[in-house]
Amino acid sequence: MTARRTRSHMYEKAFIGLALAAVVLPLLLLAVLIADVIVDSSGRLGFDFLTGYPSRKPEQAGILPGLAGSIYLILLTAAMALPVGVGAALYLEEYGKKGRLSNLIEVNISNLAGVPSIIYGLLGLEMFVRTIGLGRSLLAGAGTMALLILPIIIISSREALRTVPLSVREGAYALGATRWQVTRKVVLPMAFPGILTGSILAVSRAIGEAAPLIVVGALAYIAFLPDSVNSPFTVLPIQIFNWVSRPQEEFLKNAAAGSVVLLATLLILNSIAIVLRNRLQKRRTW
Amino acid sequence: MLIETKEKREAPPRVRSANLTEVVAIQNASVKAKLQVEGLSAWFGTNKVLFGIRMQIPENRVTAIIGPSGCGKSTFIRTLNRMHEMVVGARVEGQVRLDGQDIYAQDIDPVLLRRRVGMVFQKPNPFPTMSIRDNVLAGLRLTRALDRGRGEEIVETALRQAALWEELSDRLDEPGGSLSGGQQQRLVIARALAVEPDVILMDEPCSALDPIATARIEDRIHALKEKYTIVIVTHNMQQAARVADRTAFFLLGELIEYENTNDLFTAPKDKRTEDYITGKFG
Ligand SMILES: Nc1ncnc2c1ncn2[C@@H]1O[C@H](COP(=O)(O)OP(=O)(O)OP(=O)(O)O)[C@@H](O)[C@H]1O
Ligand SMILES: [Mg+2]
Numbered sequence: 001m002t003a004r005r006t007r008s009h010m011y012e013k014a015f016i017g018l019a020l021a022a023v024v025l026p027l028l029l030l031a032v033l034i035a036d037v038i039v040d041s042s043g044r045l046g047f048d049f050l051t052g053y054p055s056r057k058p059e060q061a062g063i064l065p066g067l068a069g070s071i072y073l074i075l076l077t078a079a080m081a082l083p084v085g086v087g088a089a090l091y092l093e094e095y096g097k098k099g100r101l102s103n104l105i106e107v108n109i110s111n112l113a114g115v116p117s118i119i120y121g122l123l124g125l126e127m128f129v130r131t132i133g134l135g136r137s138l139l140a141g142a143g144t145m146a147l148l149i150l151p152i153i154i155i156s157s158r159e160a161l162r163t164v165p166l167s168v169r170e171g172a173y174a175l176g177a178t179r180w181q182v183t184r185k186v187v188l189p190m191a192f193p194g195i196l197t198g199s200i201l202a203v204s205r206a207i208g209e210a211a212p213l214i215v216v217g218a219l220a221y222i223a224f225l226p227d228s229v230n231s232p233f234t235v236l237p238i239q240i241f242n243w244v245s246r247p248q249e250e251f252l253k254n255a256a257a258g259s260v261v262l263l264a265t266l267l268i269l270n271s272i273a274i275v276l277r278n279r280l281q282k283r284r285t286w
Numbered sequence: 287m288l289i290e291t292k293e294k295r296e297a298p299p300r301v302r303s304a305n306l307t308e309v310v311a312i313q314n315a316s317v318k319a320k321l322q323v324e325g326l327s328a329w330f331g332t333n334k335v336l337f338g339i340r341m342q343i344p345e346n347r348v349t350a351i352i353g354p355s356g357c358g359k360s361t362f363i364r365t366l367n368r369m370h371e372m373v374v375g376a377r378v379e380g381q382v383r384l385d386g387q388d389i390y391a392q393d394i395d396p397v398l399l400r401r402r403v404g405m406v407f408q409k410p411n412p413f414p415t416m417s418i419r420d421n422v423l424a425g426l427r428l429t430r431a432l433d434r435g436r437g438e439e440i441v442e443t444a445l446r447q448a449a450l451w452e453e454l455s456d457r458l459d460e461p462g463g464s465l466s467g468g469q470q471q472r473l474v475i476a477r478a479l480a481v482e483p484d485v486i487l488m489d490e491p492c493s494a495l496d497p498i499a500t501a502r503i504e505d506r507i508h509a510l511k512e513k514y515t516i517v518i519v520t521h522n523m524q525q526a527a528r529v530a531d532r533t534a535f536f537l538l539g540e541l542i543e544y545e546n547t548n549d550l551f552t553a554p555k556d557k558r559t560e561d562y563i564t565g566k567f568g
Contacts, residue, residue: 165411167411171411171412171413172424172428173400174478175400175428176398176429181429186413186415186428190413
């Protein structure tokens, strides 16, 4: 008995050790990567870099159009994808009849979440750029990105809605609330943190994507800021890619500095979203 | 306890004109039937769980539903406020008349019906994202606009009726989930009272509570029947004997016996009722 207990104790210790390693190693790798990128950027990061336009001379080249393009694109994408995605999830979970059709839709949405992003690029090219005739614009890019993250938002929102227990919904119905009142005032507030968490992850994914935007025609070299949703644009990942593929060694520093800016943007946007979520969670819901 | 209820019963019952409604005899007095159930059957999909129930539920009285687990008690009271049909595939046949009007008629909106027939569930289900105050006001806030001043008054009245005001009057802004199980159960009772329904359905409201909390809720039930018609499902036969004026015994989806509580427990007419209350099965 005691022998067995010590053995199971040993297993437990070994397991905890492994689990700990699984947490620490990736974090360590990430830290090394970030440190490496920062070292590589060796002094290129600075105010001039953030406010500069691309240039043929590496030390004069800046990232502003890419940074502005990324931020505009993300805001537009979120503005398109969030209402549609959350609305679709609400419909499927709260209103739609459960049955074979809804199962089929569910499977399809899961599959869509796994479709390679380049395919979405091709879809966006055909649909937004050509058929609707938006051209190589910010709007076409955001539309494409919105399609790309829509399945993720729908899936995570549905998961969040499902966590609201039936007993709580029934409590609200039994008070004489309509479906809409139950959804709006009981279910949504409870599911909100989960919906927002999923949306943050989805939008973060969109910030890092380059491939579909190359397909819909985001430009690699752009010397002005987008002034409307119809202007051509570039984004951070494309700018970085462009610098990496230059023959001059010096441009690699720009690429590294660009990567730091991309990571920082991601972190800042995520933090804002998380702070917002926590504030909303604390606030009275009506 | 029994003597006390006896005294209450002997107070002259309020008999209302009953041309549309039948009258129920309770301890030699007749009382208007608030709910009349006729030939009520209920299904989950193809599984029939209630078989032609016929029952008159008296106004301003407490009616207890007893019976073994799975016999259809919850299903029965959920047909009284049309919560049964919220389950996918669930179906009802027959009639339930509230003050003489069939609640399953075409022109009845179940949403409005549920404001007249409130419900307290087996498991307390306060709204976790709302404060205690908002939980009490939830029924009003969910369904219509409410002005602030009146809100405070309603909260206090409802919490007092649910025997919760003394404990919680200074904690109204805390979340509804922060309470103990017994407090949560009384909170959802207050929530149901705040919308001032005519009928309150209670599905084993004390099943998760200790004897003290149970006693408090039973005490409240006694007081509440002055104003409301109460239907209570319980597994606890002592509880039925303590709180109910009339008791119905259900078995396998059928109403076996429905009598004045005293009569049912002291002189059951049906062998199956006797077996159940003497603990031979169930
Ligand atoms: N959601 C449901 N779907 C399908 N069948 C159900 C559902 N709820 C209850 N039933 C079935 O209906 C029958 C009656 O159930 P009900 O919940 O009314 O019993 P009950 O008398 O309240 O039991 P308990 O005392 O255990 O609460 C049972 O046979 C049960 O299996
Ligand atoms: Mg039950």
